[in-house]
Amino acid sequence: MPAALVDSHCHLDAAEFGRTPTQVADEAAAAGVRWIVVPAVERANFETVIAIAQQHSGCAYALGIHPMYVPRASEQDLVVLRERVAQALSDPRFVAIGEIGLDYFIPELKDGPLRDKQEHFFVEQLKIARDFDLPAILHVRRSQDQLLKQLRRIRVGGGIAHAFNGSEQQAAAFAGLGFVLGFGGAMTFTRALQIRRLATSLPLEHIVLETDAPDISPSWLHPAVNTPAQLPRIAAELAELRGQPVADIAHQTTQNVARVLPRLGSLMMA
Numbered sequence: 001m002p003a004a005l006v007d008s009h010c011h012l013d014a015a016e017f018g019r020t021p022t023q024v025a026d027e028a029a030a031a032g033v034r035w036i037v038v039p040a041v042e043r044a045n046f047e048t049v050i051a052i053a054q055q056h057s058g059c060a061y062a063l064g065i066h067p068m069y070v071p072r073a074s075e076q077d078l079v080v081l082r083e084r085v086a087q088a089l090s091d092p093r094f095v096a097i098g099e100i101g102l103d104y105f106i107p108e109l110k111d112g113p114l115r116d117k118q119e120h121f122f123v124e125q126l127k128i129a130r131d132f133d134l135p136a137i138l139h140v141r142r143s144q145d146q147l148l149k150q151l152r153r154i155r156v157g158g159g160i161a162h163a164f165n166g167s168e169q170q171a172a173a174f175a176g177l178g179f180v181l182g183f184g185g186a187m188t189f190t191r192a193l194q195i196r197r198l199a200t201s202l203p204l205e206h207i208v209l210e211t212d213a214p215d216i217s218p219s220w221l222h223p224a225v226n227t228p229a230q231l232p233r234i235a236a237e238l239a240e241l242r243g244q245p246v247a248d249i250a251h252q253t254t255q256n257v258a259r260v261l262p263r264l265g266s267l268m269m270a
């Protein structure tokens with residue numbers, strides 16, 4: 001069993017698991033997942049993810065408003081986020097701003113007023129990350145270049161582009177801005193040629209592992225609900241694709257998370 005794996009993206013508070021966060025986290029720990037990063041998605045779940053991270057020894061959290069939750073978010077939510085982030089700085093389990101980003105896959109978010117609204121929320125949250133010198137956890141869907149444009153304008157301390165599905169050139173651009181790329185369930189499908197090619201060719205220093213549970217079930221589980229306990233098998237899949245020992249994959253991807261999420265890096269060493 002590979003030691004000290006980190007699930008860099010898991011919505012442990014999601015109802016879809018049909019079990020308590022404790023049951024899901026314990027099962028992952030038993031499978032060899034030492035840390036789980038739980039991103040928030042909207043103001044209404046900030047306190048939930050904070051409580052989950054404080055109740056489970058292997059959990060850390062991020063605070064942010066996910067692009068798919070932007071339609072029902074208000075300007076006041078950004079004010080609350082900034083205040084909550086300022087408070088959370090004294091909590092070592094708080095590690096990033098996230099999940100934030102741009103989603104141009106969903107038609108309603110791609111055009112019209114919601115396109116502007118999600119860009120506004122993304123930009124304002126990047127400013128929060130910049131102002132507090134925090135990394136960001138990014139949701140990038142059909143929006144790589146627009147997102148990179150904002151990242152070049154508003155410099156944050158790097159982070160993770162989660163569930164990455166861009167080109168080699170875009171991957172290099174994220175890396176140049178201090179971001180690593182998250183690979184998970186999508187990589188386990190043989191038809192996902194582009195993602196598998198990237199997972200094979202990118203320097204291992206630019207890759208982190210994630211499940212995005214309860215979403216993006218790996219091929220062997222699909223379409224059942226995904227869980228963080230699947231991470232060791234996802235690591236094994238990456239090891240096989242790259243022709244590298246799984247122990248090296250586990251070691252380096254964990255190092256990578258510690259590097260881009262320095263507050264989690266400190267927790268790991270504590």
Ligand SMILES: [Zn+2]
Nearest residue numbers: 009039099212
């Ligand atoms: Zn997510």
